[in-house]
Amino acid sequence: MRTIGIPRQMRRTSACLAMLGLAAFVLPAASSASTCSTPGPCPTVTLIAKAVPIKGFPGTGNKLGAGAALEAKYTLKGSESTGGVVSQITHVNFFLPAGTKINQKGFVTCSSATLENIGPSGCPKKSQASPVGSAGVVDPIGGELVKEQATLQAFFAPGGGLQFYANAASPISAQLLVAKGRFMTATAPYGPELNTAVQLVQSVPGAPPVSTESINIKVGAAYKKGKKTVSYGTLPRKCPRGGFPVKSEITFATGATVTTVYKAPCPKR
Numbered sequence: 001m002r003t004i005g006i007p008r009q010m011r012r013t014s015a016c017l018a019m020l021g022l023a024a025f026v027l028p029a030a031s032s033a034s035t036c037s038t039p040g041p042c043p044t045v046t047l048i049a050k051a052v053p054i055k056g057f058p059g060t061g062n063k064l065g066a067g068a069a070l071e072a073k074y075t076l077k078g079s080e081s082t083g084g085v086v087s088q089i090t091h092v093n094f095f096l097p098a099g100t101k102i103n104q105k106g107f108v109t110c111s112s113a114t115l116e117n118i119g120p121s122g123c124p125k126k127s128q129a130s131p132v133g134s135a136g137v138v139d140p141i142g143g144e145l146v147k148e149q150a151t152l153q154a155f156f157a158p159g160g161g162l163q164f165y166a167n168a169a170s171p172i173s174a175q176l177l178v179a180k181g182r183f184m185t186a187t188a189p190y191g192p193e194l195n196t197a198v199q200l201v202q203s204v205p206g207a208p209p210v211s212t213e214s215i216n217i218k219v220g221a222a223y224k225k226g227k228k229t230v231s232y233g234t235l236p237r238k239c240p241r242g243g244f245p246v247k248s249e250i251t252f253a254t255g256a257t258v259t260t261v262y263k264a265p266c267p268k269r
Contacts, residue, residue, distance in 0.1 A: 067231020
């Protein structure tokens with residue numbers, strides 16, 4: 001099955017999804033404070049995320065030094081773009097607290113070419129970095145707002161990082177192109193940083209690029225090496241007073257950057 005249709009939702013949602021995949025490893029729950037780089041209208045960004053056990057791997061979850069998976073919801077609201085919808089995402093930086101470990105070795109991967117030309121069915125089952133999630137996207141087409149719930153799934157990318165595949169069944173029937181998020185190292189008090197550039201893509205000629213309004217996904221995996229569990233993401237072994245420092249920076253097509261800084265409560269010992 002060859003990838004068809006319009007890749008815009010995937011690229012838009014993938015940036016946020018990859019960011020969420022990181023958030024999963026440290027966030028039991030959190031309240032956040034956001035600031036915007038421009039004085040004018042700016043999107044609002046809300047993140048609700050928590051560390052949860054990795055299915056099939058006892059001992060993982062919201063525990064200091066333990067492997068964990070993501071259960072997260074992202075909401076974006078605004079009216080800055082054409083048609084009164086939230087502005088499109090162009091770049092995402094996500095910063096995790098120092099001590100968070102991202103282990104990319106030993107995980108089975110799936111190539112972009114396979115996802116593009118065949119789809120998830122062509123990927124090894126062990127290359128799945130998440131079960132199927134969802135994303136709400138919107139685009140004003142012909143003067144009418146077209147909304148859709150796309151399915152989303154993360155896969156381990158060759159060479160490291162995460163890539164995401166979206167399938168928009170209705171009203172636009174298409175399997176959507178993948179996009180990638182890669183890891184960097186940030187300065188203290190942060191550790192791993194996810195850096196993702198997002199390409200603006202039109203849904204149909206003449207229409208504005210598609211916007212993302214919501215994301216709901218769980219990201220995280222592990223495998224057994226002898227009796228040892230090897231997790232993709234692991235919580236820090238120590239939690240600083242006040243909680244884990246976490247920061248996200250989302251840049252929109254308007255040029256505005258929304259920075260969200262918060263401290264996730266320390267897990268119970």
